[in-house]
Amino acid sequence: MRATEDQLKAWMIRGLDGDAKAHAALLGALAPLLSAFFRRRMHDGQDDIEDLVQDTLIAIHTRRDSYDRDRVFSAWMYSVARYKMIDHFRAARRHVPFEGLEDILVAEGFESASNARMDVDVLLAELPDKQARTIRDTKIAGFSVTEAAARSEISESDVKVSIHRGLKSLAARMLGDRR
């Protein structure tokens, strides 16, 4: 079964906390994803592609410090893969078209998990904490108003008002952007 962004990110974060099993599970799940990523973009032999997969796994392992837990994992992972691929072509003195990260995420099927969430995160970051949290809980994580109120330790009407105000100012902001 194909791993999702949430699953990969959970493994990554447990690995960052020192959980070797989660880290091994992460690398194991990444190997086929990377293999598919490179095969789709390169016409090299199978051996070259598998070498590049291993190179990338090593880089993902040794450069873990550069991953920020608050960001999208698949975006970080495919950026490492893209860098390794460009470096491979550079060594072979061939040129490849530079592919935007968003295009990669769409092509690899991580669009919904990454692109959209990045935009939502950017938008929500502009709201006061309480509004952003209640919107995230109810509209994204799928909690009910009652559950969201319990999570934030505020009243239900406070949750409703916060969501209402938050969505209103988001709408105003997006319409403002378009104008």
Place this chain on the structure above:
Amino acid sequence: MTHDDLISALARDVRPVPRHAAGRRIALALVLGGAVTLALVVFGLGVRPDLALAVRGSMFWMKGGYTAAFAACGLILLLQLARPDAERIRWTALVLAPIAVMAVLSGVEMARMPASGWHALWMGPMWLYCPLLVLSLSAPIFAGLVWAFRRLAPSRLPAAGAAAGLLAGAVAATLYCLFCQQVSPVYIITRYTLGMALATGLGALLGPRLLRW
């Protein structure tokens, strides 16, 4: 070696990584490299003899503030460029702010003196002395940042090298203020800016060689 062999070998070495690990590594590099540069300034060049008096004047702090502002810009850019998914670099234009402020101060200074004195103000004897000292003093800090990047993943190597050079040059210039007695805004905007620009340019050239992974 099969993938499974590689993965189990890698999984044998899973040290915990704290939050903001990239920032911590860069901060450590700045402290260590900065300590070397500080020692070079104090024991190599010597602290300006009138330091106790100078710290009471505003010009000393204005000069330090100018270079420290560039250090802040360099740090903001470097933290972004340490990640492989640095697509859109933000806050680049921030470097223009200190330059604009210092340009206004330089204009005021020039307006207050006869035009015949301008040439000496801009060039002066040994006008390259200060920029080259700043460039040399930035080397230990730049080396520290290159070390910090061994665990980070820049994908835009010339830009990452330039940001590291800017940060190293600006920190070096700030420490160099302990030695240099010049306070003229024109002197600062020419010599100090040139010194930091040289460090930035050299960083951009060295980036692809030193930061490759």
